[in-house]
Amino acid sequence: MSTMSKFKKLAGFSAFAFAAMTAANSVNAANWRYAHEEYEGDVQDVFAYDFKEYIEDNSDHTLQIYRFGELGESDDIMEQTQAGILNFVNQSPGFTGSLIPEAQIFFIPYLMPTDMDTVIKFFRESEAINEDFPELYAQNGLELLQMYPEGEMVVTVDEPVSKPEDFNNKKIRVMTNPLLSETYSAFGATPTPLPWGEVYGALQTNMIQGQENPIFWIESGGLYEVSPNLVFTSHGWFTTA
Ligand code: 6CS
Numbered sequence: 001m002s003t004m005s006k007f008k009k010l011a012g013f014s015a016f017a018f019a020a021m022t023a024a025n026s027v028n029a030a031n032w033r034y035a036h037e038e039y040e041g042d043v044q045d046v047f048a049y050d051f052k053e054y055i056e057d058n059s060d061h062t063l064q065i066y067r068f069g070e071l072g073e074s075d076d077i078m079e080q081t082q083a084g085i086l087n088f089v090n091q092s093p094g095f096t097g098s099l100i101p102e103a104q105i106f107f108i109p110y111l112m113p114t115d116m117d118t119v120i121k122f123f124r125e126s127e128a129i130n131e132d133f134p135e136l137y138a139q140n141g142l143e144l145l146q147m148y149p150e151g152e153m154v155v156t157v158d159e160p161v162s163k164p165e166d167f168n169n170k171k172i173r174v175m176t177n178p179l180l181s182e183t184y185s186a187f188g189a190t191p192t193p194l195p196w197g198e199v200y201g202a203l204q205t206n207m208i209q210g211q212e213n214p215i216f217w218i219e220s221g222g223l224y225e226v227s228p229n230l231v232f233t234s235h236g237w238f239t240t241a
Helices: 003-028 043-058 074-082 101-107 116-125 127-138 178-186 196-204 215-220
Strands: 031-035 062-066 148-157 171-174 190-193 210-214 229-231 237-240
Touching: 031 043, 031 074, 043 062, 043 148, 101 127, 101 178, 116 127, 116 148, 148 215, 171 178, 171 196, 178 190, 196 210, 210 215, 210 237
Parallel strands: 031 062, 171 190, 171 210
Antiparallel strands: 148 210, 148 229, 148 237
């Protein structure tokens, strides 16, 4: 075979290989489904859209994001992820605590530092976050990609609270995490575990007299309208995964 015809054969093969690789890439390109627990512009939503941009800029895959309520409550999106219906889920250990009991540790009051820089350093560098929790999530079929804080917990109540006794006889909503219930019992309140979707209505109808959440969520969910007294207890941070 002459050098020229060898070259033509090689060129033809390369063109075929390139076309085949391109076809294979588009066959492998997936539309991944990602659900989180919050509304447009909230912390988990900003995180999800940054993640989407990263994935779409660096691969052939696309990411479809579902916000709170589109696929149900926090427990529903976790179940859908474990069943393989969703590829990614952003769920707070406030709900994951019943699936992974160790995740409740974030809700031991006064355990976490209160200063923002120390909190960020803890999430970036701690052995618990980077080594222990990935193993615990893996035992439940989940690959842990990131844990991060969303803000200091603030309690909202129907009446001003300035001492622990003021919590007596108040039903305070907590996420469905047994340790959080214990915390509010220790504070002297009556803990009431509820999924997020029931909180506003329960406050409005006085079925509960308070709840806890970071400031951005008190604003985003309009909680201040039905639970107007903010109590800065410095007892913990809202953590998510
Ligand atoms: O209190 C809750 O249930 C909700 N709080 C925040 C800050 N994010 C999502 C979660 O469902």
